[in-house]
Amino acid sequence: MLNFYGVEIASRLLLGTAQYPSPAILADAARASGTEILTVSLRRESGRLREGQDFWGLIADLGVRVLPNTAGCHSVKEAVTTAQMAREVFGTSWIKLEVIGEADTLQPDVFGLVEAARILTSEGFEVFPYTTEDLVVAERLLDAGCKLLMPWGAPIGTGMGLNNVYGLRSLRAHFPDVPLVIDAGIGRPSHAAAAMELGYDAVLLNTAVAKAGDPVAMAGAFARAIEAGRAGFLADPIEPRDMAAPSTPVFGRASLA
Amino acid sequence: MRVTVLGAGVAGLTSALELVRRGATVTIVDRAAALGAGACSWSAGGMLAPWCERESAEPVVATRGAVALDWWDEATGAVTRHGTLVVAPPRDSAEFTRFARRTERYETIDGDRVAELEPDLAGRFRAGLFFPDEGHLEPRGALAALERSLRERGVMFRYGVEADPAEVGDDAVVDCRGFAARDALPDLRGVRGEMLVVRTDEIRLSRPVRLLHPRIPFYVVPRAGGVFMLGATMIESAERRGATARSVVDLLNAAYALHPAFGEAEILEVRADVRPAFPDNLPRVERRGRTTYVNGLYRHGFLLSPTCAQQAAEIATRPEDTSHEADRERRRA
Numbered sequence: 001m002l003n004f005y006g007v008e009i010a011s012r013l014l015l016g017t018a019q020y021p022s023p024a025i026l027a028d029a030a031r032a033s034g035t036e037i038l039t040v041s042l043r044r045e046s047g048r049l050r051e052g053q054d055f056w057g058l059i060a061d062l063g064v065r066v067l068p069n070t071a072g073c074h075s076v077k078e079a080v081t082t083a084q085m086a087r088e089v090f091g092t093s094w095i096k097l098e099v100i101g102e103a104d105t106l107q108p109d110v111f112g113l114v115e116a117a118r119i120l121t122s123e124g125f126e127v128f129p130y131t132t133e134d135l136v137v138a139e140r141l142l143d144a145g146c147k148l149l150m151p152w153g154a155p156i157g158t159g160m161g162l163n164n165v166y167g168l169r170s171l172r173a174h175f176p177d178v179p180l181v182i183d184a185g186i187g188r189p190s191h192a193a194a195a196m197e198l199g200y201d202a203v204l205l206n207t208a209v210a211k212a213g214d215p216v217a218m219a220g221a222f223a224r225a226i227e228a229g230r231a232g233f234l235a236d237p238i239e240p241r242d243m244a245a246p247s248t249p250v251f252g253r254a255s256l257a
Numbered sequence: 258m259r260v261t262v263l264g265a266g267v268a269g270l271t272s273a274l275e276l277v278r279r280g281a282t283v284t285i286v287d288r289a290a291a292l293g294a295g296a297c298s299w300s301a302g303g304m305l306a307p308w309c310e311r312e313s314a315e316p317v318v319a320t321r322g323a324v325a326l327d328w329w330d331e332a333t334g335a336v337t338r339h340g341t342l343v344v345a346p347p348r349d350s351a352e353f354t355r356f357a358r359r360t361e362r363y364e365t366i367d368g369d370r371v372a373e374l375e376p377d378l379a380g381r382f383r384a385g386l387f388f389p390d391e392g393h394l395e396p397r398g399a400l401a402a403l404e405r406s407l408r409e410r411g412v413m414f415r416y417g418v419e420a421d422p423a424e425v426g427d428d429a430v431v432d433c434r435g436f437a438a439r440d441a442l443p444d445l446r447g448v449r450g451e452m453l454v455v456r457t458d459e460i461r462l463s464r465p466v467r468l469l470h471p472r473i474p475f476y477v478v479p480r481a482g483g484v485f486m487l488g489a490t491m492i493e494s495a496e497r498r499g500a501t502a503r504s505v506v507d508l509l510n511a512a513y514a515l516h517p518a519f520g521e522a523e524i525l526e527v528r529a530d531v532r533p534a535f536p537d538n539l540p541r542v543e544r545r546g547r548t549t550y551v552n553g554l555y556r557h558g559f560l561l562s563p564t565c566a567q568q569a570a571e572i573a574t575r576p577e578d579t580s581h582e583a584d585r586e587r588r589r590a
Contacts (some may be wrong), residue, residue: 021313022538024448054446055493058536157471159351213359 005126011036013226017208020070033219041071042086069096076116096128106156110137121145133167150183157207159187171200189225196229261428263420266345268551270403271562275570277410284413297530298558302488303396304465306341308362321564326392328563331401335394339464343386348553352469361387361401377460388406393465430548436533447495447531451504452488457522473510500529542568549573
């Protein structure tokens with residue numbers, strides 16, 4: 001079973017909570033997805049701490065684990081402060097660490113990310129770092145104390161799917177025992193299935209469900225795609241080949257020359 | 258029949274008019290010192306855009322919102338029916354496609370037609386969506402007109418008074434206190450919104466323009482005298498303190514992207530307030546004993562208050578023992 005910092009997780013779909021048409025639809029989508037982990041952004045949805053409690057209360061009522069994130073943080077200091085606030089508000093040492101380095105692509109600032117991960121780990125946090133597929137950065141994050149990695153599929157909210165399949169495959173091959181979660185860029189269920197077929201352990205998505213015409217139906221579709229992708233990976237798929245190989249043997253057939 | 262309406266925001270004033278139309282004697286009580294001082298509808302955009310709203314709202318918002326144009330026109334004469342224009346920067350064409358797919362009753366137009374509708378946007382957008390049946394109003398003027406017309410019809414206004422059930426006597430009560438009614442409606446939450454009002458003579462617009470953007474859905478509503486309302490953020494928070502620098506930067510950036518003239522505009526006002534909303538973001542009209550609650554209008558105060566008011570007035574003026582019907586009304590709402 002999937003294991004994040006000693007916690008066993010059955011569902012391989014992690015869901016974000018932003019941009020839904022309403023909290024009621026978010027709740028229905030979360031239930032339809034079967035997710036056990038919802039990410040919550042502390043920064044933009046709070047103002048001062050107590051005042052965002054209604055929305056968080058609605059999420060707490062779903063009975064799932066909350067993974068607070070540092071979405072929208074552009075510096076190490078901001079991210080660390082937000083993480084500390086999140087621990088206080090949500091009572092969890094889990095933190096999805098985002099340190100954004102570039103405004104147009106929302107690409108992670110991997111240098112700041114490693115530094116923030118080191119600080120937070122030393123303070124007892126269990127860090128879920130949002131990173132790129134870069135192997136060296138991945139190594140540094142593990143050195144900093146991260147026990148899992150969350151590489152992007154594509155930039156946040158783009159819905160482009162897996163932009164660098166080679167890089168993601170290579171990351172999987174280099175870290176066979178580290179839980180790897182595709183975070184961001186997923187647009188359609190087939191993207192999520194593809195990530196699972198690469199051997200990724202889970203998928204985190206938000207926009208693809210929240211902004212779908214029918215978020216609840218889409219949440220269910222993603223749940224099934226992720227299940228199918230995972231089952232396909234475990235079933236050891238065939239390798240693609242150049243030459244056609246008939247699935248019915250030709251030997252022994254009548255020759256009508 | 259005597260009815261006390263709590264709250265002089267858009268829900269309270271529209272409800273009062275519908276009650277008067279049904280022959281009730283109405284008193285409006287509001288704890289604020291004057292019209293608008295405590296009402297989040299004072300910060301509204303005033304767009305009557307039921308079909309655009311389908312982008313993120315349930316179908317019922319469009320069907321019930323469609324009557325708002327005529328309602329406000331009849332009640333205040335303040336509705337401008339020039340439609341709504343929706344545009345997107347070329348790099349956000351995905352937002353544009355999605356918006357078109359989710360909404361209805363629009364024409365897909367090219368850059369020339371955008372320029373015909375809004376000459377000052379000529380050459381800035383290659384495509385747009387035009388919703389010809391929509392309209393807008395100036396919320397403060399509309400609320401003031403409604404207040405005047407209610408006074409003329411004998412409605413009494415008591416500002417600066419906390420709603421005290423003892424003082425209300427035996428009156429029926431229509432509770433339109435918005436977020437302040439959370440004591441009675443515990444699943445009400447606040448959705449914070451921030452807006453700006455600016456003035457510039459360098460650009461003229463005849464209708465609300467929405468600029469689609471994946472991060473900040475932005476609109477500008479023209480008012481008289483070169484004044485524009487720029488809105489509005491949507492943040493899950495009931496925090497009422499002033500607008501944040503970040504939100505102001507976002508809104509101004511979007512305005513600047515729509516037209517650089519906004520960069521030179523004079524900032525007249527920056528406001529933040531809290532929209533009352535239920536978990537499904539749909540309004541609710543519900544009677545308990547002698548009190549009828551109208552709440553949860555969310556971002557659709559001007560759009561949905563007319564139908565809510567009609568419903569509330571009907572329910573509130575019924576004899577009390579039919580409250581089981583109110584339950585059915587509530588479910589329908």
